[in-house]
Amino acid sequence: MAEAAMAGSDSLWQKVRDEAQRSANADPVFGKAVAGAILAHDDFAAALADLIGRRLASNATERVRFMAFCRAAFGGEPDLIEAAGRDLLAIARRDPAVADLLPPLLHYKGYIALQAWRVSNWLWRHDHRDAALLFQNEASNLLQVSIHPTASIGSAVYLDHATGIVIGANVVVGDDVTILQNVSIGRSSELPARSPRIGCGVYIGAGASILGDISIGDLAKVGAGTVVTSDVPAGCTAVGNPARLTNCPESASAA
Structure with missing residues (x-):
């Protein structure tokens, strides 16, 4: 290796x-x-x-x-x-x-x-x-x-523009992820206070917030300004506040 x-x-x-x-x-x-x-x-x-x-x-x-x-x-x-x-x-x-x-x-x-x-x-x-x-x-x-030392981040990750990005303690970010400016990824105020898990190939638009004990599936997209507090299946796009799902592949929609 x-x-x-x-x-x-x-x-x-x-x-x-x-x-x-x-x-x-x-x-x-x-x-x-x-x-x-x-x-x-x-x-x-x-x-x-x-x-x-x-x-x-x-x-x-x-x-x-x-x-x-x-x-x-x-x-x-x-x-x-x-x-x-x-x-x-x-x-x-x-x-x-x-x-x-x-x-x-x-x-x-x-x-x-x-x-x-x-x-x-x-x-x-x-x-x-x-x-x-x-x-x-x-x-x-x-x-x-600001990225906490206990976060886990893969490789081929791109922090685009990179102003106002916050990635909290114990957040997991996979490979090939793109994160734009003013994105917050971390715990919510609810207990137990656990951190999000971001899959591989995910795109996170400017100003998005991803909070709590949730998963963002591989190749999902999070639109600009979206507030995500529940899981986003692989391949889906989350938009709005609160987030709603769109453009999901058939397998995710069936699930």
Whole structure:
């Protein structure tokens, strides 16, 4: 598993470096920034640790500290880098505004916030809970994305626009999920206080709220501004407040 992760990240890293070199050659002014952020590093993990440190830290000392936590996480669990690569590729596939890997890596705060969460989750699982919460707090303050370290998130996940996103404790998010701005996913006020489970391939529109002990099935869609407090079967679309189901496949309608 670790060897496959390394091979995948190496291939992606070479693509990123090639793009960075072309950008540096085309624009000498921007090239200086690209050289420091990308070309100065030996691998994807080192560049990503540096980018997270740059975005979360307010001074050089804090930057070094954040980078050290990132390097520990990436070195201790190479699958984190594989997941980060899949997240980056997902943006290039789903965002019609970009075709390359370098722009979202350098400029999309949702991407950096998600990778900061991956580090915070690793820290939480390894009993560095104060450090994990520090990552969450700084990502919330500076990137407007708050993901609790105890959440569980798959790969190829895209946080589009990524302002005002809140993913609470113990929320489960599957692979290939797209989440737009101002989305809240977390517990409801009802007891027992349990968190939502989001399946694979789900699309969640801007301003949606998904609350409580519920499941959103694979390939379901949640419309903008929808408030979901009960299950959404696989393949269905939920719209409105309170949510109502539409466009369900026949199997879901029968159930």
